[in-house]
Amino acid sequence: MRTIEWQHGTIVTIDQTKLPQETVILEMKNVIEVADAIKTMKIRGAPLLGAAASFTLALAAYHSKTENKAELINELEKAAEILKETRPTAVNLFWAIDKIMTKARDFSGNAKDLAASVVEEAQKIADEDVAANRLIGKHGAELIRDGDVILTHCNAGALATVDYGTALGVIRAAWEQGKKIRVIATETRPKLQGARLTTYELKRDGIPVTLITDNMVGYVMYKRLVDKVIVGADRIVKNAVINKIGTYTIAVLAKEHNIPFYVAAPKSTFDLSRSSTDVTIEERLSEEVTHIGSQMIAPKGVNVLNPAFDITPLKYVTSVICEGGVLRKEDFVKFEANL
Ligand code: MRU
Numbered sequence: 001m002r003t004i005e006w007q008h009g010t011i012v013t014i015d016q017t018k019l020p021q022e023t024v025i026l027e028m029k030n031v032i033e034v035a036d037a038i039k040t041m042k043i044r045g046a047p048l049l050g051a052a053a054s055f056t057l058a059l060a061a062y063h064s065k066t067e068n069k070a071e072l073i074n075e076l077e078k079a080a081e082i083l084k085e086t087r088p089t090a091v092n093l094f095w096a097i098d099k100i101m102t103k104a105r106d107f108s109g110n111a112k113d114l115a116a117s118v119v120e121e122a123q124k125i126a127d128e129d130v131a132a133n134r135l136i137g138k139h140g141a142e143l144i145r146d147g148d149v150i151l152t153h154c155n156a157g158a159l160a161t162v163d164y165g166t167a168l169g170v171i172r173a174a175w176e177q178g179k180k181i182r183v184i185a186t187e188t189r190p191k192l193q194g195a196r197l198t199t200y201e202l203k204r205d206g207i208p209v210t211l212i213t214d215n216m217v218g219y220v221m222y223k224r225l226v227d228k229v230i231v232g233a234d235r236i237v238k239n240a241v242i243n244k245i246g247t248y249t250i251a252v253l254a255k256e257h258n259i260p261f262y263v264a265a266p267k268s269t270f271d272l273s274r275s276s277t278d279v280t281i282e283e284r285l286s287e288e289v290t291h292i293g294s295q296m297i298a299p300k301g302v303n304v305l306n307p308a309f310d311i312t313p314l315k316y317v318t319s320v321i322c323e324g325g326v327l328r329k330e331d332f333v334k335f336e337a338n339l
Contacts, residue, residue, distance in 0.1 A: 003048055011029075011056070030059060031060055034059070038083075047166065053092075057083075058119040061075075066111060072115065076118070077101070089279065091234070100121050100122065103117070130162050130163045133163065137164060140230070140326070143319075146178075147179075149182045150184070150226075150229070151217070152167050152171070153214075153231050153250055154186075157169075166265055166321075171207060172207070185202070187212070229260070231262075231264070233269050234269065235271050236270050236271065237276050240312055242311055244309060244310075245309055248311060260319075261316055262317075263317055264321040265322060267323060267324065276313075283307055286306055
């Protein structure tokens with residue numbers, strides 16, 4: 001099964017807050033339910049957020065009772081507004097909504113045909129994500145040598161996308177080519193996507209993985225235990241890569257130790273007309289830091305900072321791997337014209 005599927009008017013996905021202990025399948029039929037699942041990170045990962053937002057607009061269209069096209073567009077606009085309030089940083093969510101809404105506003109048929117076209121467009125966005133990840137894997141695998149140890153952060157795998165993954169897509173493709181690679185996964189405090197999701201995916205595929213805590217990255221690099229870093233991205237702007245909190249620390253350490261730092265992301269993550277100061281970095285609840293799971297680890301009432309993402313200036317990025325190929329940062333400006 002793909003991480004997200006459209007099944008006759010229902011979104012079917014997996015509750016990522018329950019993994020790896022439990023595999024709970026979610027079936028959702030309305031916009032509020034999906035918006036809530038995104039806020040609580042049952043659904044997470046930039047490309048998956050794009051696909052989920054697309055299918056949520058498909059839900060709104062599919063279940064609409066109106067036969068009036070203007071009314072249907074109004075309902076879609078309302079659903080889009082709700083979705084845009086869920087998580088601010090991953091651009092894929094906004095990209096997917098804007099793609100579908102632009103098409104809907106320009107649609108010339110009746111309400112019934114418009115609803116069908118929204119469902120079709122959402123499915124296309126999901127299918128294109130899988131195709132993009134396969135290409136990212138193919139291009140990225142060329143950078144990987146037999147025997148490499150690759151460090152990755154957070155979860156940029158099948159669970160963060162519709163299928164296959166971006167950073168883990170590169171790792172999967174290299175593994176499928178027979179390269180005997182090993183992975184070091186950082187746990188990724190506070191939500192533990194690395195410990196819970198990346199190790200789960202890699203173990204399931206039989207790819208050797210070693211889990212470390214986030215503060216061990218300096219040690220493993222100093223000890224020359226890492227050959228390459230590959231991470232995903234929530235947004236690539238003209239001067240930086242915005243990704244899971246902790247990415248910047250890893251990038252600076254990688255530069256200090258002359259370790260290549262690769263970012264794997266589809267073009268739907270590119271936002272090259274903006275720079276890092278234009279982007280809202282999501283701040284999440286303090287409980288995520290004061291607690292591990294349901295266990296409180298800090299004194300009640302302590303001040304907490306909980307940014308979900310950080311900003312890595314492009315000078316730390318060796319290359320970006322996208323479906324179009326492996327891009328050096330100098331190529332971005334030229335590449336933007338062809339997006
Ligand atoms: O807060 P999350 O779990 O949604 O953050 C996910 C990440 O930061 C991933 O690295 C990014 O979305 C790329 S996923 C292919």
